[in-house]
Amino acid sequence: MANLNGVPISELLKHYTFDPNSFERISHRKTPPVLEIVDPDPTWPDSYDLFASRITTALGPSGTNSLLSVSHVGSTSVPSLPAKAIIDIDVVVHDVGDESSYVSALESQNFQFLLREKWHGHRFFVAEEPMSVHVHVWGPQCAEAERHRVFRDYLRGNAADREEYAR
Numbered sequence: 334m335a336n337l338n339g340v341p342i343s344e345l346l347k348h349y350t351f352d353p354n355s356f357e358r359i360s361h362r363k364t365p366p367v368l369e370i371v372d373p374d375p376t377w378p379d380s381y382d383l384f385a386s387r388i389t390t391a392l393g394p395s396g397t398n399s400l401l402s403v404s405h406v407g408s409t410s411v412p413s414l415p416a417k418a419i420i421d422i423d424v425v426v427h428d429v430g431d432e433s434s435y436v437s438a439l440e441s442q443n444f445q446f447l448l449r450e451k452w453h454g455h456r457f458f459v460a461e462e463p464m465s466v467h468v469h470v471w472g473p474q475c476a477e478a479e480r481h482r483v484f485r486d487y488l489r490g491n492a493a494d495r496e497e498y499a500r
Contacts, residue, residue, distance in 0.1 A: 337479060344476035345483070349452070356450040363445065366465050370415050381405040381420050384466045388424060391438035399434035401425040401473055406481040411488045415499050419465040423481055429454040429472035444468055453477045 335342045385403045392400040407421025408414050426435055436446055439458055444466075448457040455477070456470035471478040488495045 339474040340476050340479045356448050359446045371418050373413050377409040380464055387442040391442045392435055399426045406485050410485050422468045423478045424470045
């Protein structure tokens with residue numbers, strides 16, 4: 334069976350239908366996010382680096398303890414792409430179900446745990462300072478995390494499609 338980074342292609346192409354009963358709300362945001370598309374900001378990579386540093390401080394370097402990888406994804410990870418001013422970060426851990434290995438550590442770095450979803454074992458955290466960030470925690474070989482990476486890399490490498498996406 335064909336796969337991409339250990340994820341079966343069939344899983345990458347599978348349609349997802351949202352089920353409002355498939356998640357558990359852990360807490361509510363302290364402040365609502367600003368959902369406005371803004372011009373590209375050259376400081377977004379630096380903001381990602383700051384948050385990634387907080388994550389690795391909490392969980393240890395990639396490949397150690399529970400942390401496998403930390404990646405800048407979403408529109409702010411694509412140079413010259415207008416986006417919501419919210420940094421999206423995918424964090425892949427050895428076992429997303431072992432919340433004791435990462436939840437309190439992320440909370441100690443001021444990431445607020447908002448949602449626990451059945452969908453791909455997704456865990457969702459936010460932080461607001463110095464800017465908004467969404468942290469998506471996944472297990473290894475997660476199709477959704479791989480989709481995020483593939484889409485980011487595609488937009489980075491295809492200017493015409495990046496411009497079309499921005500419309």
